[in-house]
Amino acid sequence: MKIVRYLDPKGELGFGQLNEDGDTLCIAKKQQEGGFEPTDKPAQVAKLLTPVDFRCIYCVGLNYREHAEESGADVPDYPVIFMKAPTAAQDPWSPIVLPRHLRSDKVDFEGELAVVIGRPCKNVSREEALDYVLGYSCANDVSARDWQKEKGGGQFCRGKTFDTFCPLGPCLVTTDEITNPNNLTLRTTVNDEIMQDASTADMIFDVPALIEFLSGSTILLPGTVILTGTPSGVGGARDPQRFLQPGDEVSVEIENIGKLTNPVVEEALEDEDLEEEG
Numbered sequence: 001m002k003i004v005r006y007l008d009p010k011g012e013l014g015f016g017q018l019n020e021d022g023d024t025l026c027i028a029k030k031q032q033e034g035g036f037e038p039t040d041k042p043a044q045v046a047k048l049l050t051p052v053d054f055r056c057i058y059c060v061g062l063n064y065r066e067h068a069e070e071s072g073a074d075v076p077d078y079p080v081i082f083m084k085a086p087t088a089a090q091d092p093w094s095p096i097v098l099p100r101h102l103r104s105d106k107v108d109f110e111g112e113l114a115v116v117i118g119r120p121c122k123n124v125s126r127e128e129a130l131d132y133v134l135g136y137s138c139a140n141d142v143s144a145r146d147w148q149k150e151k152g153g154g155q156f157c158r159g160k161t162f163d164t165f166c167p168l169g170p171c172l173v174t175t176d177e178i179t180n181p182n183n184l185t186l187r188t189t190v191n192d193e194i195m196q197d198a199s200t201a202d203m204i205f206d207v208p209a210l211i212e213f214l215s216g217s218t219i220l221l222p223g224t225v226i227l228t229g230t231p232s233g234v235g236g237a238r239d240p241q242r243f244l245q246p247g248d249e250v251s252v253e254i255e256n257i258g259k260l261t262n263p264v265v266e267e268a269l270e271d272e273d274l275e276e277e278g
Contacts, residue, residue, distance in 0.1 A: 002171040002258070003027065003036065003135070007047040016043035018171050018258075048093060051137055051172035052116050054086040055223035058214055059141055059160065063229025064202045070237040079205045079213050082156040084141075084166050084227075092169035092260055096142055098244065099162050100267040104144035107244045107264075110230035111188030111196050111252035113181060114139035114168055115207055117224040121215050129211035132220070135172040136181055138252045138260035139227050140188075142166065145236045145243070167252075167262045168225065178256055182206045185255040186231060190248055195238075198231030200254075 002018040016024040017038050024043040027036045061080035062068045068075055090096065098107050118134030141160065148159025178184070182203060188196035205213070210226060235242035244250065248264040 001036070001038070001174045001177070003051060003174065004045070004169075004171045005049040005051050005053075006043065006045040007049065008044045009046045011046075013049075014043060014045075016045065047091070048170060049091050050089050050168040051170075052134075052168070052223055052225065054089050054166075054168075054225055055221050057084040057086065057088070057166060057225045057227065059084060059227040060205070060210060060229040061156065063204050063210075064198065064231040065204060066198070066202060066232035067230055067234070067237075068204070070232045070234075075204055079210055081214070082160060084161045087163060088161045088166040090164040090167040090262065092167065093262065094167075095164065095263045095265040096140070096167065096244065096250065097162075097164045097265055097267050098246065099144060100269055102147075102162075104146050104159075104162075105243065106145035106236065106241075108143045108145050108235045109188055109190065109195065109244060109250050110141035110143055110234055111186055111254075112139045112141050112227045112230050113184065113186060113200050113207075113254055115181065115211070115226040115228060116172060117211075117220045117222060117226070119222055120219055121211070122219045123217065124212060124215045126208035126212040129208040129215075130175065130181075132211065132215075133175050133207075134222070135174045136178050136254075136257060137168055137172050138170070138254045138257055139225075140167040140250060140252050140260065140262065141227050141230060142244075143236075166227075167260055169260045170258050173257050184257075187253045188233065189251045189253075190235075190242070190244070195235070195242070196231050196233035198233070200228070202231060203229060
């Protein structure tokens with residue numbers, strides 16, 4: 001099932017089943033057993049939201065062999081983990097905002113497969129790891145390279161967790177429709193120009209290995225999102241480099257999931273900021 005989360009014209013939250021013809025039908029959350037129950041009622045979608053309300057966002061760096069090569073980095077012995085704040089979440093079709101108060105001129109795109117945990121897990125084996133997955137989505141691990149590499153004191157957090165730096169969507173695809181998350185085509189475009197074109201089979205640590213590692217001595221709660229790394233082709237590794245500019249439109253498309261699209265705008269400075277600059 002492809003599940004979307006949305007606001008209707010009255011601003012009320014709803015869940016819908018996205019069909020192959022593009023129509024969306026309302027689905028009801030089961031109160032006792034959990035899960036979703038499809039209906040035949042058409043959904044009135046006024047605004048598409050991230051398909052889950054984030055609890056925690058784990059991210060994996062250097063998890064594609066070709067991306068590690070283009071970054072000039074050695075293949076890691078263990079998954080490289082960092083985190084984003086839930087406030088970095090952004091909805092499909094809503095803008096990626098280029099920071100201007102704490103300015104960045106090197107904002108990059110990173111198309112990624114997102115894994116959503118469905119029930120609590122801790123110390124799970126790779127053989128059982130996928131049993132704890134609710135579903136999969138498209139994500140964009142937006143990154144301010146100057147704050148990530150030059151100004152962040154060696155830590156990723158500042159450059160990775162500005163507002164709007166984690167678009168997710170357009171839907172959540174349940175595991176019955178994706179039995180092997182490490183055999184999917186992933187493509188990222190900027191203004192319809194292909195920037196990344198790869199397969200999740202190029203991951204150094206596959207999805208079961210990541211869940212096994214992240215759940216080690218650590219509880220992963222339902223709603224936890226895992227961004228599984230990005231393939232080669234990011235803007236910072238290109239010659240010349242290609243960072244996001246106001247007016248761009250970025251799309252991340254993954255086989256059997258769909259396309260996540262976001263426009264790019266500049267942060268609007270407050271009046272006092274403009275006065276200080278003047």
